[in-house]
Amino acid sequence: MSGFGVILARDLKLALRQSGDSLTAIGFFAIATVLFPFGVGPESEILARISGGVLWVTALLASLLSLERVFATDFEDGTLDQLLLSGTPVSLIVLAKVVAHWATTGIPLIIAAPILAPTLHLPASGYGPLLAALALGTPTLSLIGAVGAALVLGARRGGVLLSLLVLPLYVPVLIFGTAAVEAGITDMAVRPPLLVLAGMFVLALTMAPFATAVALRQAAQ
Amino acid sequence: MSGFGVILARDLKLALRQSGDSLTAIGFFAIATVLFPFGVGPESEILARISGGVLWVTALLASLLSLERVFATDFEDGTLDQLLLSGTPVSLIVLAKVVAHWATTGIPLIIAAPILAPTLHLPASGYGPLLAALALGTPTLSLIGAVGAALVLGARRGGVLLSLLVLPLYVPVLIFGTAAVEAGITDMAVRPPLLVLAGMFVLALTMAPFATAVALRQAAQ
Amino acid sequence: MGAEGFEQATFSGTGLACRRGGRTVFADLAFNLENGGALVLRGANGSGKTTLLRLMAGLSVPTAGQLAWNGTDAFDDPDAHGARTRFVGHLDGLKPSMTAAENLAFAAQLWGDGTAARVGGALEAFGLGRLAELPVRVLSAGQRHRLALARLMVVPAPLWLLDEPGNALDDDSQRALARVIADHRARGGMIVVAAHGAAPMSDGMTLDVSSFAAAIPPHWSDAA
Amino acid sequence: MGAEGFEQATFSGTGLACRRGGRTVFADLAFNLENGGALVLRGANGSGKTTLLRLMAGLSVPTAGQLAWNGTDAFDDPDAHGARTRFVGHLDGLKPSMTAAENLAFAAQLWGDGTAARVGGALEAFGLGRLAELPVRVLSAGQRHRLALARLMVVPAPLWLLDEPGNALDDDSQRALARVIADHRARGGMIVVAAHGAAPMSDGMTLDVSSFAAAIPPHWSDAA
Amino acid sequence: MHKYANPTEFMRIANAVLPWAAGVTVICFMVGLPLALIASPADYQQGEAYRIMYIHVPSAWMGLMVYSIMAGGSAGFLIWRHPIAHLVARASAPLGAIFTALCLVTGMLWGQPMWGTFWVWDARLTSMLMLFFLYLGYLALGEAFEDPERGDKAAAVLALVGTVNLPIIHFSVEWWNTLHQPSIFTMKGMTISADMIWPLFAMVFAFMGYYVCILVLRLRSEILNAKIRNARSARAAQPMSATTTAATQGAP
Ligand code: HEM
Ligand SMILES: Nc1ncnc2c1ncn2[C@@H]1O[C@H](COP(=O)(O)OP(=O)(O)OP(=O)(O)O)[C@@H](O)[C@H]1O
Ligand SMILES: Nc1ncnc2c1ncn2[C@@H]1O[C@H](COP(=O)(O)OP(=O)(O)OP(=O)(O)O)[C@@H](O)[C@H]1O
Ligand SMILES: [Mg+2]
């Protein structure tokens, strides 16, 4: 178990080393959120209508962008070999890195979302469900994304390939995430979509680390 | 001048070597476009209203995603040093790489856009302006993005940082790109926004290669 | 440190073969190591030294043959085999943005009890004491390689696998490396080293990996 | 090939200094090279050999001092200086997904007339003929390094800058490298080599980069 | 080198400027604030809410002006390798970001009574937001490298490239039809009543004086920091030179 804590601590340290770093994930989220009104036009009723979806899609893309390098740097500089020989089970290594990724991108996203939502005129009743859905959904995104990131190790243009592999798996999270926000806005029951999100999280938690571990061992061959 | 053609040919070869590669840029574009109906809901009049903007935003993100590695691989494996010592002016090297990037992502995007537009219910009168705007705008995106990609060489989390640097400069392209589509749909004059896009292209073409060259030389230090 | 010593152990391989991209790199290779033993892998470029070392580490899987630790299959428990192995390969496995000391401390915590007590000594052994607080990114090629080697010392492990450890080292560091290896073997550690030119120890068995490429049965050669 | 020969030329540096992260790596360093000349850079790890080579190539800019080609500042026209320089550093500059032959052909077209005529000869000189059609990704460390060295031969250039070219080479390749270097010098080429241990040529001047670290004049220390 | 001889000279001048700048700041605030908040008449359309203008407009102008200074300093640094120009640029960046943020916040607060919403996707508003992002990008890029010199130069290039945004912000109200007020300075003269312009000018000068004061203070601490760093690394270099000399002498 100690390997888990050590790797988690190191990844957090690497991420926080330069103070600007967790900022940049929010930075992307913020900028991408801001792009939509340009594309779509400033009418506030249309923006309010699509705000939940836009926030979710950009959160998803921000998470995806930062995922690409989760294992790639360790792979390219030989650290992955050292981790695989650490005596810690590989799925635990994976879990440590996923938790670190979520802590440095998922949590900032959750903090930034209510700050950015007003620019999209999100109705007040949408905030609670949005935050709950992000809190339940972003860890799932990190877990699923890790599988993809491990699979594309060593491939050229890993980034775009990763999107292709992972986005289809992200769609269910997106659907229920926006459904929760939608339910909040239209005064419908918010619990069912949130329960589904929780279920997906549990499913991803039990399966993704093992799938990722297999992919990592193969990448090292 | 021969250096230009040689680098362009090599980059195209590298991009096409793995047949999946130019596919993946369209892949991202396709999936991200398809995510929106999920996030926003299937009502066709709302989708039609936002279709131009969504297509432009996703094209922009697809271009951005693939930009990150334009110089990074050459930088990490030492090829950049070799290119800088090739006797070819650095701004010409940059131009060759930008043209290669545009040919492998911009052109596929232009081809894919009219195929994907129906899923967003883009009105028929929007197709022409959309294609013209993409043809004029995507090279500008590649040129601006190259500056950012060269600036973040060797930085930690280059990908997300790149977004932060480049997106503010992308916004004018986005504004006029969507304005052209909008004008097409609402039967207004399409020429003015297209002319502005052309102007931005010329401006980027004259400035970006030199700024990128300065940034590349610094990265090699 | 010298007092502890490693438990009695053997590490051996039999009938090892490895195929890469349809070509058999080596076949029917065998070796046997005991406490304090050293094995020097020799052979031309591309003969399979790196391949063999990664196989011994359990990072890749042989096409045929077994690896045994104390007589039982080394891959029954890959995590346990990893824990008793230290591997220094062509890639250094260092984080450019962490300092030299932090890189070693991370290794110490990962493999050991987390006390990180030996970090200072490991740095000194390779003459890196004054660089402890520099980020690895600014180190020279040889300084980085020495740091990767220093990682061997932070937590003792019985089996060392070193891929061309002498590359990029200046003369002082070559001597330091030889000293560190001698200490390790004196405590009963085993070591496998791939080397061109001078090996960092004078005794030890030599295995010419090239010679196992020839042992390919006829039907293999057309696969080449 | 041997018949052509390079024009009469000199390459010299005076008062060169380089600062890295607030520390002066070396200062007041001078050298002078003429046709057929060789300079071997020596010094402990971190003494600044790589730094000096990159400076000579024009990849980085000295903090003080001049580099002159035939007496005129080498950086008046950085592109021209790049064109007469070949640099083989710690990174090999090869594309993993292209074959060995394609990598060389790219270099040949980039630097030369595009005929790529010498690619075959360059591969043979470093014993890579049989690997021509393999993607670089599958090559061993030594094979890659040999390919990076083979790039020196595809288009002649008068100034070669080699950073520890002997690393990871087997004995045959060491000899091949020495032969190639001797040819280059016989045609009037100049060469600067950083090396630990044996250098790939027997004559040539030696420059101990370490000794310029101490030569910092007092007023440097507050600027450093 | 002469590199840090310059800063001492420069700091002498800067220190001489500091009391004057501080004086201008204090006097302009003392004159401007009462005029702006009490003495000047309420706007015939906007009532009292318009008084937020006395913060909003100066901070908008300062956001733009500080960026120009930053770009100019970056150009001086890249072209003439002038270290002071760079220090000015780097010390200005956070100040410019704060002014820009202040403009955004006051604009949003003003927008609520005027347009009925905090934010509209109007061209001037968004281009100002992009300017804010450029400031953030400049700051983040400067910190993103192990080697600080690399970060400095990369950020300088970004600052120069970003200048294309300045004309867009300024002319956006003319190019696009927007909700935002057009410029108060036109070819035909000023389009604002004299009762409002004087307090406004007082506030603008107060902001400028404030900027100069903080800039000088920041430069002073930057230069002291650099001196401390140099002293420390010189001390660290000393034993190294000694051991290297010993080693080379001992070798033969
Ligand atoms: C978040 C919202 C806002 C932003 C980002 C913003 C931004 C700016 C900027 C950048 C300028 C300076 C332009 C230049 O000199 O080139 C400016 C000036 C000005 N703003 Fe705003 N503004 C906002 C909201 C408002 C509102 C709600 C009003 C009043 C209805 C207003 C009234 C003015 C006026 C009167 C000027 C001076 C005109 C000039 O000289 O250009 N602004 N604003
Ligand atoms: N996919 C593949 N197709 C063909 N040959 C391959 C493939 N993968 C690896 N090889 C070959 O397998 C061998 C692997 O050699 P390895 O890296 O183990 O050599 P080495 O003895 O460590 O050499 P060096 O001294 O250069 O480090 C090389 O000859 C390489 O060309
Ligand atoms: N930012 C920095 N801060 C402090 N020291 C630095 C910085 N950048 C480089 N250095 C130092 O500068 C020196 C650069 O050495 P260089 O890479 O030229 O050495 P080398 O002689 O090639 O060594 P090797 O034999 O190991 O290849 C190293 O001692 C390194 O620690
Ligand atoms: Mg090897």
Ligand SMILES: [Mg+2]
């Ligand atoms: Mg070196």
